[in-house]
Amino acid sequence: MKKVYNKFILILILAVLISCAEKEKGKETVVASHVKNDIMGTWQLVYGEIKTADSLEIKNLSNTEFIKILNKDHFAFFNQVKGSTEGFYGGGGTYTLEGNAYVEQLDYIGVNELRGHKFPFIIEIKGDTLIQSGIEDVPEAGIKRHIVEKYIRIK
Incomplete structure (x- = not known):
């Protein structure tokens, strides 16, 4: 049971990290298009x-x-x-x-x-x-x- 719990925690942490990385990529795109719109x-x-x-x-x-x-x-x-x-x-x-x-x-x-x-x-x-x-x-x-x-x- 402990192994299943540890795997679940590991998968949860990876999902959170991937989610944060995707949000950061999206943020860079918004910033780049904002500068392009300014010019x-x-x-x-x-x-x-x-x-x-x-x-x-x-x-x-x-x-x-x-x-x-x-x-x-x-x-x-x-x-x-x-x-x-x-x-x-x-x-x-x-x-x-x-x-x-x-x-x-x-x-x-x-x-x-x-x-x-x-x-x-x-x-x-x-x-x-x-x-x-x-x-x-x-x-x-x-x-x-x-x-x-x-x-x-x-x-």
């Missing part, structure tokens, strides 16, 4: 800096509008000089998001050297602000720079 939307660039080997450039956004749109797995961006048809460009592709590691694969762009390239970034969302930073390294295009971009959500 989805339309964002306007309000600050941009580019650091190269020996210089720092702060983007002048006073006469341009830069918009980024993110859905569940694709992104697109557009730049337009205010009040002009000059200087328009855009691009897009797919992205992955794991925690705060955000990687864009640029599939649609007018520069061949950039097409298909993956750009890894770290993102942070604070309220209605998205902060994206990382190194853009594309030797074929002569690009190696660290960028920091801050966007606000367009409601």
